[in-house]
Amino acid sequence: MTRKVGRFKYHYLNAVLLQQVMDRWIEPLLVKPAARAVLNLKLQLEGTTPMQDKITKPDFMMQTFIHCTQVALWDALSDPDQMAAYHFMCDRVDGTAQEGGQMAWIRADDSTMLTQTATKVTPKTRIKATFEPLFFGPxxxxxxxxxxIGAQGPFCKLTILHYDxxxxxxxxxxxxxRLAASLKSWLETGTPVKMEM
Known part of the structure; x- marks a missing residue:
């Protein structure tokens, strides 16, 4: 706003409008470090592991549909006796598929083919584990x-994901x-398909 008095011209600033401009343009720059600090804290507290599978594309993915209940498929993937019954190369599985549990896949000659540690288990839905293939060498x-595992009416969809x-x-x-074929046959017919490599 301006006002003229004689040969003088007085200019006045409207502080409200000036503050609104400042809020619109400067405030985001002041808030950004605080928002970044909160995001960094969230990542630090949560870690990167929970989101890692969603961010990382698997190197291998396979899906199959099996005519069975969700409980039957879960038991076949978590019970050592059933795992040994349908596995294409192993006669015995020692250990447990519970979270933190270790499993060893044992051949007929008592050599260990594979070891695994269950890292995250969601009953009847998901098992995440390490994959330590001793068949490639010690x-x-x-x-x-x-x-x-996903229930789909009288069927279950089994998705196998392998990372890194x-x-x-x-x-x-x-x-x-081979494992998926033997598992499917085991659950649908009671007879596994033992196809050694």
Missing amino acids: DAPASRMAFE IPEGQDGVAERWA
Whole structure:
């Protein structure tokens, strides 16, 4: 606003309008460090593990539909006696599929083919575990895998996900296919399909 008195011209600023402009343009710059600090705290407290599978694309994914109940599929994936019954190369599974539990997949000659540690278990829905393939040698690097179960009427959808497969371990894809085929046959007919590599 301006006002003229004689040869003088007085200019006045409307503080409300000036404050509104400042709020609109400067306030986001002042708030940004605080918002960033809150996001950093959230990441620190939660860690990156819970979101890691959603961010990382699996190296291998396979889905199959099995005519069985969700409980039957869960039991087949978590009960050591059933796992040994349908596994295409192992005669025995020692351990437990409970969270933090370790499992060893044992061949007929008592050699350990694979070891796993269950890292996250959601009953009847998901098992996440390490994948330590001793069949590639005693110093073979480990990776991560997950079984996901989804009920679909009288069927269940089983999704097998495998992450961070090290170079030179590409043969695991065929092993997963053999395992899924044997599991499906075991649950639908009571007879596993033992197809050794």
